[in-house]
Every structure is written in C-alpha cells, then in structure tokens.
Amino acid sequence: MTTVSSAEHTRRDFLYIATGAVGAVGAAATLVPLIAQMNPDASTIAAGAPVEVDLAPIADGQIIKVFWRSKPIYIFHRTKKEIEEAQKVNVADLPDPEADSARVKQGHDQWLVLIGICTHLGCIPLAHQGEYDGWFCPCHGSQYDTSGRIRKGPAPKNLPIPPYKFVSDTKIQIG
Amino acid sequence: MSGHSTYQPQSKVLQWFEKRLPVGGLFHSSFVAYPTPRNLNYLWTFGGILSFMLGVQIVTGIVLAMHYTPHVDFAFRSIETVMRDVNYGWLLRYLHANGASMFFLAVYIHMFRGIYYGSYKEPREVLWILGVIIYLLMMATGFMGYVLVWGQMSFWAATVITNLFSAIPGVGDAIVTWLWGGYAVGNPTLNRFYSLHYLLPFAIAGVVVLHVWALHVAGQNNPTGIEPKSNKDTVPFTPYATIKDSFFLIVFCILYAWFVFYIPGFLGHTDNYIPANPAVTPSEIVPEWYYLPFYAILRSIPDKLMGVIALFASIIVLAFLPWLDTSRVRSARFRPLFKQFFWLWVIACIGLGWLGSKQPEGIYVIMSRIFTAYYFAFFLIIMPLLGIFEKTKALPNSISEPVLGAKA
Numbered sequence: 208m209t210t211v212s213s214a215e216h217t218r219r220d221f222l223y224i225a226t227g228a229v230g231a232v233g234a235a236a237t238l239v240p241l242i243a244q245m246n247p248d249a250s251t252i253a254a255g256a257p258v259e260v261d262l263a264p265i266a267d268g269q270i271i272k273v274f275w276r277s278k279p280i281y282i283f284h285r286t287k288k289e290i291e292e293a294q295k296v297n298v299a300d301l302p303d304p305e306a307d308s309a310r311v312k313q314g315h316d317q318w319l320v321l322i323g324i325c326t327h328l329g330c331i332p333l334a335h336q337g338e339y340d341g342w343f344c345p346c347h348g349s350q351y352d353t354s355g356r357i358r359k360g361p362a363p364k365n366l367p368i369p370p371y372k373f374v375s376d377t378k379i380q381i382g
Numbered sequence: 383m384s385g386h387s388t389y390q391p392q393s394k395v396l397q398w399f400e401k402r403l404p405v406g407g408l409f410h411s412s413f414v415a416y417p418t419p420r421n422l423n424y425l426w427t428f429g430g431i432l433s434f435m436l437g438v439q440i441v442t443g444i445v446l447a448m449h450y451t452p453h454v455d456f457a458f459r460s461i462e463t464v465m466r467d468v469n470y471g472w473l474l475r476y477l478h479a480n481g482a483s484m485f486f487l488a489v490y491i492h493m494f495r496g497i498y499y500g501s502y503k504e505p506r507e508v509l510w511i512l513g514v515i516i517y518l519l520m521m522a523t524g525f526m527g528y529v530l531v532w533g534q535m536s537f538w539a540a541t542v543i544t545n546l547f548s549a550i551p552g553v554g555d556a557i558v559t560w561l562w563g564g565y566a567v568g569n570p571t572l573n574r575f576y577s578l579h580y581l582l583p584f585a586i587a588g589v590v591v592l593h594v595w596a597l598h599v600a601g602q603n604n605p606t607g608i609e610p611k612s613n614k615d616t617v618p619f620t621p622y623a624t625i626k627d628s629f630f631l632i633v634f635c636i637l638y639a640w641f642v643f644y645i646p647g648f649l650g651h652t653d654n655y656i657p658a659n660p661a662v663t664p665s666e667i668v669p670e671w672y673y674l675p676f677y678a679i680l681r682s683i684p685d686k687l688m689g690v691i692a693l694f695a696s697i698i699v700l701a702f703l704p705w706l707d708t709s710r711v712r713s714a715r716f717r718p719l720f721k722q723f724f725w726l727w728v729i730a731c732i733g734l735g736w737l738g739s740k741q742p743e744g745i746y747v748i749m750s751r752i753f754t755a756y757y758f759a760f761f762l763i764i765m766p767l768l769g770i771f772e773k774t775k776a777l778p779n780s781i782s783e784p785v786l787g788a789k790a
Contacts, residue, residue, distance in 0.1 A: 240470035244445050249467035 257382030259374065262318065270334040272323065275381045279331050280369055281342075282379075283319040285353060289340060290316050293354035303365045307354040310368055320379065321355040322369050327362035342366070389415075412598060417616035418623045419604035421781050425499075426602065428492040430627035431634050433590065435485040440583050442478040443527075450530070452576035454569045457532035458657045476646040482524050483649045484638045486672035489517060497703070498724055500712030501603040507704040509596040512589055514701045519586045521673070521697075526579040528670060532572065533654030538667045540567045540575075546680075549687040566660065606781055607712025615781040666741060674738030675731050679757065681742040682750035692754065699761045706761055708769025716775040720768050727760045 247255075255276040265271055265284045273280050285293070293307040311319060323331050323342075330346035337343035338359070339352035349360030356365040371381040389410035391397050400406050449468050451460040464471035493513070496502055502510035529540045544561045548554040563570030601610065610616050617623075641648065649671060653664045669677055679696050683689035699706075714721045730753040737753065740746040778784045 240473050241441065241445055243469040244471060244474060245448065246469055248449075248463070248469060248471070250463060251467075 255382070257380050259378055259380050261378055263377040272334075273381070275369065278369070279323040280381055281319075281321050281323045281334060281355075281366075283321075283334075283353075283355075285317045285319055289353040292340060293352060296352070296354075296356075302357050303363065305354075305356060305365055310354050310356075310365070312371075312373060315373060315376075318379070319353070319355060320368065320371050320381065321366040323366065325349055325362055326357065326364040326366065327360070332366070412594075412619075413624070414618065414620040416598065416619040417601070417610065417613065418619045419602055419610055419615060419781055420617045420622070421604050421606065421785075422602065422623070422626070423605055424626070424630050425491065425495040426604075426623075427627045427630035428488050428495065429594075429597075431488045431631050432485070432492060434631055435481060435488060436583065436586060436590065438481050439478065439485060440587070442474050442481060443580070443583065446474055446478055447580060450576075452530065452573050454532060454572055454658070457530060457572060461531060473642070476642045479650065480638065480641040480646060482527065483641070483670070483672065484634070485520065486524070488634070489520060490672070493517070493700075494728065498714045498721075499603055499605060500607050500707070500709075500714070502703045503707065503712050504704065505600045506596070506603065509593060509600065510704060511701050512593040512596055514697070516586055516589050516593060517700075518697065519582055519589065523579060523582040523586065524670070524672070526575040526582070528654075529572065529575050530579060531654055532658045534656040534658055534662075534664050535651050535654040535667070537567060537658035537660065538663055539669055540571060542667055544571075546690050546693070549690040551687070568660075603712065604781060605713060605715060606778065606784070607715070608777060608779075608781055611780045614786075668739055671735065671739075674736070675734035676738070678734040678738035678750045679754045681738075682747060682754045692758075696754075696757065699758070703761070703765070707765040709765075709772060709774070710769070711774040711777065716777055717768070717772060718775065719772045720765075723760060723764050723768070726756065730756045730760070 258273065258275050260273055260282060262282070262284070265282065267284055268286045268289070270281055270283045273282065283289075290307075296307075298304045298306050307316075310321070323334075325332050325344040325346065327344065327347055327349050330344050332342035332344040332349065332351060334342055337350040339350055341353050341355060341358075342351040344350075344360065344362065347361050349362035350358050351362075351366055352358050354365075355368075357363070369381055371379050374380050389400075389407040391400050391406050396406060446464060449460060449464045449471065451457060461475065464475050466472075468474075496510065496513070525539070525543060529536045544558055544567065547557045547561065550557060559565070561571070562568065563574060604610075651668060651670075656664075668674070676693055676696055680689045680693040683692045709717065709720070711717055714724055733753045734750065734757065737746050737750045742750070
C-alpha cells in the first residue's frame with residue numbers, strides 16, 4: 208500500500224472504513240440466527256404453557272407433585288398445626304428471612320405451592336421429612352420447614368414459589 | 383514459499399508468540415505477501431468461494447445437528463420441527479440445503495477452469511489429485527446428508543446407491559449388507575450415515591489444507607498457462623486477490639441468497655416431502671441435480687456391473703488427466719482444437735445432466751450413450767492425441783508481455 212501523509216484522508220481510507228463497518232454489521236447479523244437457534248423453540252415454549260391443577264382430591268396434610276416447565280412443583284395441603292408452626296417462627300432468625308404470609312395467597316393459608324428444587328445444587332428434596340416437618344434434601348442435608356423455608360444445611364435460599372393463581376377455591380393455575 | 387517469511391509482528395507480545403509458533407508469518411506469507419499472477423480472471427475466485435461454502439456448510443450443519451434426531455421414526459419430523467419451531471430454523475435448513483447445491487456449482491466451475499487452463503499439468507499433478515479426492519468426499523457427504531431427511535427420495539436414493547455395490551462379483555452382497563447394517567436400508571443405516579455425514583466435512587477440511595499447501599508450492603496457474611518469470615508478473619495476494627475474491631464471493635452469495643429466500647425448494651424434489659415408505663417406490667427416482675450426469679452415465683450402460691464401473695470410472699478418470707493430456711501447452715487459450723473439444727465436452731456434461739433427470743427410455747437412452755461415449759473419448763482418446771497432433775498458437779514470452787509489450 209502506498210503511504211499517504213496522515214493529514215489527508217483519501218478515498219481509499221473512506222472505502223476501507225466503510226467496507227469494514229458494513230462487514231462488521233454483516234458479521235453481527237450472521238451471528239444472530241446462529242445464537243438464537245439455541246434458545247427454546249416454539250414447541251418447547253408451547254409445552255411450557257400454564258397448567259391447571261384441581262385441589263379437591265388433595266387430603267389434609269397431603270403433598271402432591273406436579274410438573275410445570277419441566278420443574279417439579281410441590282402442592283401442600285397444610286393442616287392447622289402445620290400452618291401454626293410456619294407462622295409462629297421468628298422471621299429474623301431464619302437464614303433466608305421471609306414471612307409465611309408472603310409465601311401463600313391471601314385467604315388460602317392452607318395451600319403451599321412451591322418449586323421442589325433444592326436451592327443448594329438442584330436435587331429434589333423429599334417431602335414430609337426432616338426435623339422441621341417440611342422437606343429434607345438427601346444430597347447434602349438441607350432441611351426446609353412447613354413453609355418451605357431453609358432452616359438448616361447448605362442451601363442459601365427458601366424453596367421458590369412459582370407464579371400461580373386461584374381460578375376457583377379448588378383449582379389453581381400454575382404459570 | 384519455503385524459508386522463513388519477512389513478517390515482523392508489531393507488538394512485543396506478538397513477537398514472543400511468533401518465535402514460539404510462527405502462525406503469523408505463515409498467514410502472512412500464504413495470504414498477504416504471497417505472489418499471485420496479475421492476470422487471474424474471476425474463475426480464480428472459486429477456490430476462496432469453496433472454502434467459504436465449506437465453512438457455511440459446517441457451521442449450519444453443526445447448529446442443525448443440535449435439533450436433528452437420527453432415528454427412522456423421528457428424523458423427518460425433527461426436520462419439520464426445525465422448519466417450524468426452532469428460532470430461525472427455516473433459515474438454517476434452507477442455507478444448508480441450498481448451500482450444498484451452491485457448493486457443487488462452485489466446485490464444477492472450479493474444475494472446468496482447471497481443465498480449460500491446464501491447471502492439472504506438471505507441476506500441479508498432486509494438487510489436482512487432491513482436488514479429485516475432495517470432490518469424491520463431497521459427493522459422499524452430499525449423498526449421506528440427503529438421506530438424513532428420510533423422505534421418499536432419501537430412502538430410495540440410499541437403496542439404489544448402496545445397491546450399486548451388489549454389482550461387485552462374489553463379495554458384492556456381503557458389502558451391501560455391511561453398509562446397511564441390516565437386510566435393507568433402515569435405522570442402522572441412517573445412524574451411521576449421520577455419524578459419517580458429520581465426520582466427512584472435517585476430512586474435506588483436512589484435504590483442503592493439503593490442497594492449498596500443494597498450490598502454494600507450485601504457485602497459481604493463470605489464463606496464459608505461462609509461469610511467472612519475474613515479480614513484474616505477480617502482485618501480492620493482499621490486497622489484490624483478497625479484494626477480487628471478496629467481491630465475487632458477494633456476487634456468488636447474491637445468487638445463493640436468491641435461492642434461499644425466494645425459491646428455496648426449487649432445486650429439491652417434492653417427493654422428499656413424503657416420509658420414507660419402504661413399501662412403495664416413487665414413480666421416478668432422481669438424485670439431486672449435481673449427481674445427474676453420473677446417473678445418466680450409470681443408466682446408459684446396459685450391463686449392471688459395467689454401468690457401475692462406468693460410473694466410478696467417470697470420476698476416477700479425472701485423476702489421470704495430468705498423464706492423459708500429452709500437450710506441452712497448458713492453457714486452452716493457445717490450443718484452438720482443444721478449446722472446441724472442451725466446449726463440446728461441457729455440452730456433453732450438461733446434456734448428461736439433463737438426461738439424468740429423464741426416464742431411461744427411447745431417445746434419452748440413445749442420447750445418453752452418445753454423450754457418455756464422448757465424455758470418455760474426450761479424456762481417453764482426444765486428450766492424448768491432441769498433444770501429439772495439435773498445432774498450438776504461439777505462446778507469448780511472459781504473462782505481462784501481451785499487455786505491456788516487450789518491456790515486460
């Protein structure tokens with residue numbers, strides 16, 4: 208390439224920069240579909256649509272498990288004793304402070320709906336086990352109470368609550 | 383290209399690295415400073431285009447492989463999922479399918495260029511033979527890729543092509559059973575074709591490295607067929623060839639994009655949108671367009687084994703070109719008779735391609751036989767004889783002389 212004094216900007220400089228800019232835009236545009244194709248496709252998203260669960264068959268004290276978006280969801284029909292245990296706890300003492308009322312829908316205290324994935328490293332905790340009458344994770348020993356809050360063990364956070372709502376008193380829609 | 387390059391990296395870090403692994407110098411001497419004949423025309427841009435298309439096929443193929451299921455019950459459906467559900471799946475699929483056609487279009491132009499200008503002649507024989515190997519690998523890859531769709535054409539093309547090997551006396555049937563992994567084309571066949579279809583492009587890439595290396599040893603041929611005599615005859619690869627290659631690549635991609643976005647199914651066969659049915663053979667079985675000439679040659683020979691031999695011979699004969707052509711003059715530019723026979727051969731190739739799409743009956747069979755005879759005669763009779771009897775035109779003294787006059 209012939210040398211040009213740096214004071215002048217030649218047509219060649221303009222062409223190089225313009226071509227480079229268009230090339231960069233083209234390269235970025237090429238990456239978009241290649242990266243986007245790895246995101247969930249339309250059928251996966253459709254399969255993740257909200258699910259309705261009928262609560263009527265669930266007995267007092269019973270915990271059932273359903274799946275939504277490939278995640279296990281525990282639905283707990285709590286007895287009066289279990290609700291009291293959850294509400295009596297001093298929230299400030301908890302490793303992840305959260306009041307029980309924040310984890311249930313108003314007027315539906317007896318229904319606890321949570322995602323059954325241990326917040327430590329992702330195993331499914333076992334229901335009706337552990338010292339706190341809630342869940343016990345067999346992988347590393349985390350223990351959750353009747354509100355699904357972490358009490359003991361390596362898990363950092365309470366069991367998360369999925370988005371859900373009551374479509375009637377005996378039916379919820381998760382998602 | 384032997385010896386160390388004159389490349390000096392700017393930064394200390396790059397100098398440190400260069401001392402330990404001189405990739406910078408290798409790249410510089412191969413693609414920046416590399417002396418390129420100054421009279422190359424656009425037919426010389428197809429090497430770069432082919433490298434680009436190999437990259438496109440590999441990249442689109444790898445992302446498609448993330449969504450494809452290589453099982454007879456799910457293959458066809460998984461491709462429809464790609465088309466309908468996967469984000470930009472339709473684009474990736476059409477890029478890959480039409481990319482294969484564009485890959486073959488480019489390779490045929492690249493090969494025709496080589497034959498016309500005598501690029502296979504001494505000292506580029508190994509370069510040429512590596513090219514034939516790449517072409518064979520491309521044909522195998524393309525065939526297996528088409529089978530993966532598991533439509534009617536996929537299945538029956540697999541059946542026909544694997545059955546070719548049954549023509550081999552004695553071990554033929556055992557070979558076919560071995561290829562199938564069963565008693566007919568089925569799930570084992572599909573699975574192994576998927577594995578090999580993923581593997582072979584990387585084998586192609588390896589042979590391409592050898593191909594470019596062999597090229598850089600001898601240097602490019604050029605339209606006059608006369609080797610560069612001085613550095614007046616050459617220019618540095620960058621920026622001249624780089625820009626010329628890039629420009630024509632973009633033109634080529636416009637054609638590619640035309641197919642992908644406006645007529646993506648044009649080069650395919652509608653029967654491949656019917657899921658494979660092992661009980662029903664379609665009324666006509668045709669391969670993709672790039673195999674049609676060889677299909678015509680196969681069907682023009684009435685004997686089963688001789689037909690298969692003719693099919694393979696029509697490709698293998700290319701490897702012997704450097705020795706079949708006895709002419710001392712390289713380029714057809716100075717070989718008036720060869721030029722005419724060459725264009726007749728091109729017409730024969732295109733004619734065979736058209737005939738490959740027709741049913742093998744009546745006038746089509748007669749024409750196929752005539753064109754097949756000419757195809758082989760061009761290589762086995764005309765080329766050896768022309769070298770002896772052809773009166774070639776006077777060669778200029780150098781590449782630059784016809785343009786710059788005696789000063790060059």
